[in-house]
Amino acid sequence: MSNILEVKFSAKSENESLSRVIVASFAAKLDPTLEELSDIKTAVSEAVTNAIIHGYDEDESKFVYLRCQIDDRTVKVVVEDRGNGIEDVEQAMQPMYTSKPELERSGMGFSFMESFMDSLDVVSIKGEGTKVVMAKTIELPK
Numbered sequence: 072m073s074n075i076l077e078v079k080f081s082a083k084s085e086n087e088s089l090s091r092v093i094v095a096s097f098a099a100k101l102d103p104t105l106e107e108l109s110d111i112k113t114a115v116s117e118a119v120t121n122a123i124i125h126g127y128d129e130d131e132s133k134f135v136y137l138r139c140q141i142d143d144r145t146v147k148v149v150v151e152d153r154g155n156g157i158e159d160v161e162q163a164m165q166p167m168y169t170s171k172p173e174l175e176r177s178g179m180g181f182s183f184m185e186s187f188m189d190s191l192d193v194v195s196i197k198g199e200g201t202k203v204v205m206a207k208t209i210e211l212p213k
Contacts, residue, residue, distance in 0.1 A: 118150035122150055
C-alpha cells in the first residue's frame with residue numbers, strides 16, 4: 072500500500088526550502104543515508120526552483136504542486152506547475168541550457184535531477200505547464 076502526500080504552495084522562492092523539508096521528512100521513514108536524503112532534497116530544490124522561475128516567471132500569485140509517494144523502498148516525487156510550459160523539453164534537459172541567461176542561471180537543474188535520482192521524466196505543454204516526475208529507491212540500512 073502506498074503512502075501519499077500532496078501539498079500546494081505559493082510560487083515564492085522562500086517556499087523552495089520548505090519543499091525540501093517536506094520531502095525529506097516524508098522520506099525519513101525509510102531511514103535513508105544522509106547522501107540519499109541530500110540527493111532527494113537537491114533534486115526537489117531544482118524542480119521547484121524551475122517551476123517558480125521558468126514556469127511562472129516568479130509570479131507569486133501562482134501555485135506549485137508537490138506530490139510524494141512511497142511504494143516499498145521507492146520515493147516518487149512529482150513537482151508540477153500550470154505555467155509557461157517548455158517548448159522543447161529535450162533541449163531544456165541539455166546541460167548548461169537556460170532559457171533565462173540574464174538571470175545568470177547555470178542551466179544544470181535537469182542534469183542535477185537526473186544524476187541525483189534513479190529516474191526522471193519531464194512532461195510539458197507550452198502554455199499549460201510542466202510536470203517533473205522523479206524517483207529514488209532507498210537502500211536497506213546495513
